[in-house]
Amino acid sequence: MMLRHKKIYFVFLFIILVLLVMVVPLQRSIDKNLDKMHPERKLVTAPAGEFLGQFLFGFKDIVVDLMWIRMDYYWDHQQQEKMIPLYRVITKLDPRFLDAWTLWAWHIGYNLSATVKDPEIKEKCYWADINILKEGIKFNQDKYDLFFECGWVYYHKLKLFAEAAKYFTLAGQAGEAKDRPMYVPHILAHSYAKQHNWQKSLEIWESVKKKNDENASQSEVVERHIRKMKKHIKMEQMGETVKDDMYP
Amino acid sequence: MKVIAIAKNTFKEALRGKMFNIMLVFALVTIGSTKMFSFFTPREEMKMIKDMGFFFIVFFGLLIAIFLGAKMITEELEKKTIYTVLSKPVHRYELILGKLVGTMFALFINLCFMSIVFLVVLYLKERALNFEIFKSMFLIFVSLSLISSIAIMFSTFATTTISVTLTIFLYIVGNIFEYLKHLASKGSAILKFILDGAYYLFPNFTNFNINRDVIHGTAVSGMHMLKVTAYGLNYIIIFTLLAVLFFRKREV
Numbered sequence: 001m002m003l004r005h006k007k008i009y010f011v012f013l014f015i016i017l018v019l020l021v022m023v024v025p026l027q028r029s030i031d032k033n034l035d036k037m038h039p040e041r042k043l044v045t046a047p048a049g050e051f052l053g054q055f056l057f058g059f060k061d062i063v064v065d066l067m068w069i070r071m072d073y074y075w076d077h078q079q080q081e082k083m084i085p086l087y088r089v090i091t092k093l094d095p096r097f098l099d100a101w102t103l104w105a106w107h108i109g110y111n112l113s114a115t116v117k118d119p120e121i122k123e124k125c126y127w128a129d130i131n132i133l134k135e136g137i138k139f140n141q142d143k144y145d146l147f148f149e150c151g152w153v154y155y156h157k158l159k160l161f162a163e164a165a166k167y168f169t170l171a172g173q174a175g176e177a178k179d180r181p182m183y184v185p186h187i188l189a190h191s192y193a194k195q196h197n198w199q200k201s202l203e204i205w206e207s208v209k210k211k212n213d214e215n216a217s218q219s220e221v222v223e224r225h226i227r228k229m230k231k232h233i234k235m236e237q238m239g240e241t242v243k244d245d246m247y248p
Numbered sequence: 249m250k251v252i253a254i255a256k257n258t259f260k261e262a263l264r265g266k267m268f269n270i271m272l273v274f275a276l277v278t279i280g281s282t283k284m285f286s287f288f289t290p291r292e293e294m295k296m297i298k299d300m301g302f303f304f305i306v307f308f309g310l311l312i313a314i315f316l317g318a319k320m321i322t323e324e325l326e327k328k329t330i331y332t333v334l335s336k337p338v339h340r341y342e343l344i345l346g347k348l349v350g351t352m353f354a355l356f357i358n359l360c361f362m363s364i365v366f367l368v369v370l371y372l373k374e375r376a377l378n379f380e381i382f383k384s385m386f387l388i389f390v391s392l393s394l395i396s397s398i399a400i401m402f403s404t405f406a407t408t409t410i411s412v413t414l415t416i417f418l419y420i421v422g423n424i425f426e427y428l429k430h431l432a433s434k435g436s437a438i439l440k441f442i443l444d445g446a447y448y449l450f451p452n453f454t455n456f457n458i459n460r461d462v463i464h465g466t467a468v469s470g471m472h473m474l475k476v477t478a479y480g481l482n483y484i485i486i487f488t489l490l491a492v493l494f495f496r497k498r499e500v
Binding site (some may be wrong): 005009012013015016019022024030033034058061064072094097098142 | 291292299300302303307423424449453454455464465471472475476479482483485489492496
């Protein structure tokens with residue numbers, strides 16, 4: 001009887017050992033998958049967000065939400081200076097939270113820059129805006145949002161249209177087509193036109209026309225731009241100077 | 249058959265333990281939370297509702313898994329009801345298995361109820377169903393089953409208080425192992441060996457958390473789900489075997 005008990009005991013221990021050995025390749029394989037899904041996992045160093053996140057024992061999303069609610073309070077009570085450190089922590093904890101990146105960048109590039117008069121400091125604000133967005137892009141390659149925002153700051157604030165076109169192109173390629181709004185290719189066409197690259201702009205408008213035939217009001221706008229681009233190409237071919245208020 | 253009979257009894261006991269009250273609280277909180285964040289933009293609001301929903305599902309699920317599992321054997325011993333069961337031709341492994349199956353079934357019913365409320369709330373808000381949520385729910389179920397197997401194992405040799413404390417401790421440790429492993433890579437060879445070993449020895453609960461991926465629309469492959477499920481089942485079997493071993497040694 002005693003021997004039988006001992007036998008069972010060792011069989012159990014053997015099974016447990018085998019199962020534990022099986023865990024090693026399984027965990028390694030899961031780690032590989034998770035590294036692909038969460039590039040931020042490589043940043044598990046104090047005081048990075050992953051470090052903080054680990055110490056919230058799987059409840060970090062709710063902590064992020066509570067901080068986001070606090071952020072709204074600061075915004076309502078004109079305490080913007082308290083929002084910046086919170087944005088930093090929130091984006092560290094949840095780098096996939098798109099609204100946090102876009103609103104943080106917008107506060108710097110649009111609100112803070114509006115309060116300063118010195119053009120040099122204003123430009124610094126725009127670059128800070130761009131840097132925030134580029135940091136966010138690293139973690140959100142599959143969403144159009146941050147590429148678009150980045151392109152927009154280049155387009156609207158810095159007037160660097162070649163860079164803007166680069167980011168609008170990336171926005172047009174990120175994620176699934178159904179998730180991207182129609183204005184993404186439109187603004188890309190405009191940024192080429194701003195560089196007086198009429199041919200490229202025409203190509204984009206024509207591809208938009210192909211995709212959106214059913215939308216009457218939009219196709220009217222697209223048609224107008226196609227006519228305009230064709231006119232500008234013709235004028236350039238004839239050696240005439242193109243005069244356009246929209247694309248000076 | 250005996251296992252099923254014990255499992256049925258365990259489930260009934262869970263119901264007597266006011267498990268459905270927790271579900272009702274969840275339902276009310278989830279429904280209430282849909283109105284709480286209407287001052288945010290629609291995208292932020294949806295994120296908040298989903299975060300809240302997952303938080304309450306995991307939190308209440310944890311409470312049920314830990315407390316139900318931790319009192320399993322101890323309470324039977326204190327009430328002396330275990331003697332009635334063991335005096336019948338019931339093996340100790342059948343008792344442990346029955347308790348585990350019963351707890352898992354109670355967790356399953358609880359998760360189903362919470363998921364339905366959650367999905368209805370999301371449908372009313374978005375007018376669309378995101379089936380990716382089921383993936384998340386499934387892994388929550390696996391992780392809660394694992395936690396209850398840990399709690400049952402502790403309850404075979406410790407009091408309810410100690411079992412609860414040890415289970416919570418293991419859950420916490422299982423959530424910070426990734427960080428400890430990273431820390432070990434910068435330390436001495438001995439520390440690296442110890443922490444690397446511990447990383448593979450203890451269950452890593454971060455594996456089961458795909459809630460953030462579901463909320464942000466990150467694709468979770470079927471293969472990943474399969475691997476994590478296998479990982480969870482592996483540990484459930486380990487802790488159940490340990491529970492049987494400890495319970496066999498216990499004088500009852």
